[in-house]
Amino acid sequence: MPIYEGMFLLDSARVAKDWEGTEALVTNVLTRYGATIKIKDRWDERKLAYAVKKQRRGTYYIAYFDAPPASVAEIRRDLQLTEGVLRFLILSWPTEVPVPEKIEIKRMVPDDDLKMGGRDDEMGDRRRDDDSDGGSSNSDSGARE
Numbered sequence: 215m216p217i218y219e220g221m222f223l224l225d226s227a228r229v230a231k232d233w234e235g236t237e238a239l240v241t242n243v244l245t246r247y248g249a250t251i252k253i254k255d256r257w258d259e260r261k262l263a264y265a266v267k268k269q270r271r272g273t274y275y276i277a278y279f280d281a282p283p284a285s286v287a288e289i290r291r292d293l294q295l296t297e298g299v300l301r302f303l304i305l306s307w308p309t310e311v312p313v314p315e316k317i318e319i320k321r322m323v324p325d326d327d328l329k330m331g332g333r334d335d336e337m338g339d340r341r342r343d344d345d346s347d348g349g350s351s352n353s354d355s356g357a358r359e
Contacts, residue, residue, distance in 0.1 A: 215280040217252065217307040220244075222293075223300040226259045226271040236298055240275060243292045249281035255317040266300045278313045 222240050229236045233256070244251060257274035266272065281289065286304060293302050307313065 215250075215282055216309070217278060217280045217313055218249075218286065218304050219307050220277045220279065220302060220304045222275040222277070222302045223266065223272040224275055225267075225269055225298045225300055226273045227269070228298045229259070229273040236273075237275065239296055239298050240277065240293070243289060243296060244277070244279055244281070246292070247281060247285035247289050249279040249285065249289065252278045252280065252313050253315070253317060254278070269300055272300050276317060278307065 220240075224236055224240075237254075237256070241251060241254070254275070254277040257276060259271055259273045262270055262272050290302075290304060293299050
């Protein structure tokens, strides 16, 4: 069976109350359709860039699993209807790449750095650099006779 990588964004309020129950939401859907989980891990809770299903924070959960190809569409449909799962992404894992034995969490930019503007320094200035005439886009700015 092919192997898939699934990234699931879970409701943080629900995770804080009952992690095992919230994790079971995802694992039950996967196993219901014949998937076998190879490795899984809870990632950290993050502030979301925009509200997803009226939630401003989410907890990431990643799982590698094998499943019959025909069942992936059913898994996606069921996850869309599952309360507590805000978003998800399921990708086919390349056959030539081995499944990782351990999932490593690497934080690129901590939440505190985003508040202080650390991300803007990396992204650069968002203004157009090719505006060389000082903002004037009128080409007939010269005097008329």
